Amino acid sequence: MPPVGGTVGPILPALRAMLGDRLSTGQSVREQHGRGEGVPDLYPPEAVAFPESNEEVAAIARLCCAHRVPIVPFGAGTSLEGHVTALRGGLCISLSRMDRVLEVSPDALDCRVQAGVTRLRLNAELRSHGLFFPVDPGADASIGGMAATRASGTAAVRYGTMRENVLGLTVVTPDGRIVRTGTRARKSATGLDLTRLYVGSEGTLGLITEVQLRLYGLPETVSAAVCQFPGVPAALDATVAILQAGIPMARIEFVNALQMHMCIRYSKLDGMAELPTLFLEFQGSPAAVAEQVEMVQAACEEMGGSGFLWANRPEERSRLWKARHHTYYANLHYLPGKSQMGTDACVPISALAECILETEADVAATGLLAPLVGHVGDGNFHLGILFDANDPEERARAEGLARRTGKRAIRLGGTCSGEHGIGMHKLDLAAEEHGEALSLMWAVKKALDPLGIMNPGKLLKPLD
Known part of the structure; x- marks a missing residue:
């Protein structure tokens, strides 16, 4: 594939004529579009374009193609694996104004x-x-x-x-x-x-x-619950029992003891213990939800679950799920000044307990704080590794932990990312996971993007 070598400079006049003040080369705008919400490394683009139609996007792409200028698409900037970083400069195309x-x-x-x-x-x-x-x-x-x-x-x-x-x-x-x-x-x-x-x-x-x-x-009835367990195996055994029973759960979320400690402090979850916890949600008709609740409670109690907290009113459910969704902010608030290296992995649910227990032991051995949450209904879990981005040794420990988590999932028949994607951080892991299939992916890339201008340096590790 020919190298990407173009710069924005030669096409700036044409871009300005097309977009006017919807093209920015200002430092603050470039920096805003030079990283997501993951590791705070900054790779700003040379300029940021804000098109408002398909036709404008197409015209911008034609200019970039003619001058081999790298293109980095940008949405809301919430990605965690460096997807929006401009590793080779070029033009960031923000779709934020195409919002109808x-x-x-x-x-x-x-x-x-x-x-x-x-x-x-x-x-x-x-x-x-x-x-x-x-x-x-x-x-x-x-x-x-x-x-x-x-x-x-x-x-x-x-x-x-x-x-x-x-x-x-x-x-x-x-x-x-x-x-x-x-x-x-x-x-x-x-x-x-x-x-x-x-x-x-x-x-x-x-x-x-x-x-x-x-x-x-919209479901007729929605009910949410929290159940706490004496240990990780009990919580995950309850999850497997629920799924094997064919109960149509809307959500089954796992939060480990360390993450509960941080959530209780940040979200003021009074009355909850710092124990492995399942967050559950049920949807359907009133009769169906009542039946699901009864079956799930029985399965959880059989595995040692207790301390059920039910939330039926919208404001109660919102409070519970905000606590779950705000784990990212709870972690950063717990250790001010630290950055968070978010990573995820996904395994067959039969291997989930083994993978999480090995990962928790790995976390303990590093001396880092890395709370764990999981979409355990489909075998997916996340680590929020807290580290000092300015300390090379601590960063190396965090990166090693993230890498071993991905390799562990692959060894257990899973994937190095069930949700976050590859971006710039998991290129080696994805290549290990896909093996010879990586060459087929590169064949597709070369066919659709022969100049290599689309988000270079992401998703696919260069072939040897």
Whole structure:
């Protein structure tokens, strides 16, 4: 693949003529678009463009292609693995101004949105239609960014990830063509599945500008609960028992004792103990929810669970789930001045207890604080490794812990990332996981982005 070598300078006049004040070369704007919410390393782009239509994105791509200028797509900047860093300079294309909900069809249970629409804003607009979009990574991420990273989250155990909930896309190719993939139909047997090729491509194949989404009706009844356990194995055994019983859980979230300690302090969870904990949610008709609650409580009690705390009113549920979603901020608040290296892994649920126990032992051996939470219904867990970004030795320990966590998951039949993606931080792990298939991925990359200008340095480790 030819090297990426172009700079923004030669195309700045044309960009300014097209965008006016929607093009910025200011230092503060460049720095804002030079990192996400993970490790605080800064790689700012040379300039940031704010297009407002597919046609503008396509025109910008054509300019970059002609001068081999690297392109870095940017949504809300909530990614954790360095996806939005401009490793080779170039132009950041922010989709934040492409933030319209284009169409909602209650009858077909779908909608089409521009890539810059955020998850919370979309659900606020859908509520009046009696609908919601369930993929919930915690952060108020943009829908385009969620598609690009194949995001999932707390509700994936019931509703799936972005892979299952994206019906189609509008994509601008690196050479400036506007391509539409998929249809509004729930299935298709025509041609290659380009939609799922782009979902999870992390901005390395093209720019996602519009997304067609599957929607769901708001549940009639919602109930949430917290149950605490004497140890990690008991909590995870209860999870497996619940899943094997076929109970249609909306969410099953695990929080280890250290993370509960931090959540109790930050979110004022009075009455809870610093023990391994399951956060649970049930959805459906009143009768169905009552039956699910009874079965789950029995399964948890059989495994030693106790201290049930129920939340049926919306404000009560919101308080519980805010505590779960705010673990990132709880961790940073616990050790002011530290940075957080977030990493995740995913294994078959049969290996989950082994993987988490080995990981907790590894954390203890490093001397670092790294609380653990997990979407345990689908075998996914996260570490929030707290470290001093200015201390090379402490950073090396944190990176070693993150790497061993990914390798452990691969050894146990899983993946080095079930949710965060690869970005710039997990290139070696992904290459180890995929083996010879990495060469096929590079073949696709070279076919769709022959100049290598799309988000260079991410997702795919260079072949030897």
